[in-house]
Amino acid sequence: MENFRRDGLTFDVLDAGPSDGEPVVLLHGFPQDSTAWNRVAPALHQHGLRTLAPDQRGYCTMARPRGRSRYRLRETTDDVLAMLDAAGLKSAHVVGHDWGGLVGWALGxxxxxxxxxxxxxxVPHPAAMAKAMVTSDQALRSYYVGVFQIPVLPERLLLAGRGAALRWVLSRAxxxxxxxxRYVARMREPGALTAALGWYRALPWNGQDPVGRIRVPTLHVWSTGDAFLGRAGIEATxxxxxxxxxxxxxxxxxxWIPELAPDRVAELVAAHVRSA
Structure with missing residues (x-):
């Protein structure tokens, strides 16, 4: 499967590995795209697993709807369900990083x-994240989320000078x-950064539909070098x-765990899949 459609939007998908393997959905975060899994997916294929890595809402030329509410968590999770339906899959193993991880929590x-x-x-469970925001330094780590709520200005700042500021932020992180x-080039496409920031700007809608308790076997991976997400929310999850x-x-x-520790990620995910 190369793409699927939902509500008039077309999403690109990297579908690879053994066609009869256990299906594993790989969900990227901000400002990544499906290529975040370029080194993880082949390692999972070696374990006999099939991978489906979509470019999520806002990251495809044909899937950049206007309006903040179009990026709320209910929409992004329904996109994944539509992909499973298009692939003829009743269920799959789900792996998510950053915003893709939040989609994973919601699906679970x-x-x-x-x-x-x-x-x-x-990323921690959303309820654990909310708790960490008032009991730890997480609010300071997440200051950029508030900045991203400002209309237009973040796009102008980050994309000035052919994306020099965005390039500096990502490299420094x-x-x-x-x-x-790769990611700066994608964000410089017309409307791409505004669409990607729509995930942050839709947070008020997410608060109206909280993510509840998780009822599926869960592997949680966190890295001590993460400048954006601290230990408190992880330990509360x-x-x-x-x-x-x-x-x-x-x-x-x-x-950036998928890019920097792909072999370890693949090893952990494959073991988690086998354990189920």
């Missing part, structure tokens, strides 16, 4: 019948140069999971 809470196992990289080049839960901590790896 709202649609446990469609999720065989859940693996979340970097530890993202490899080749990935920086287990209390929101009513299923087998495992936390794996990677030492000194920055936020």
């Amino acid at each position: 809470a709202w649609h446990p019948d469609r999720v065989r196992t859940l693996s979340v990289l970097s 530890g993202l490899p140069d080749d990935a920086v080049d 287990e209390q929101y999971v009513d299923a087998p839960y495992r936390l794996e901590v990677l030492d000194d790896v920055p936020h």
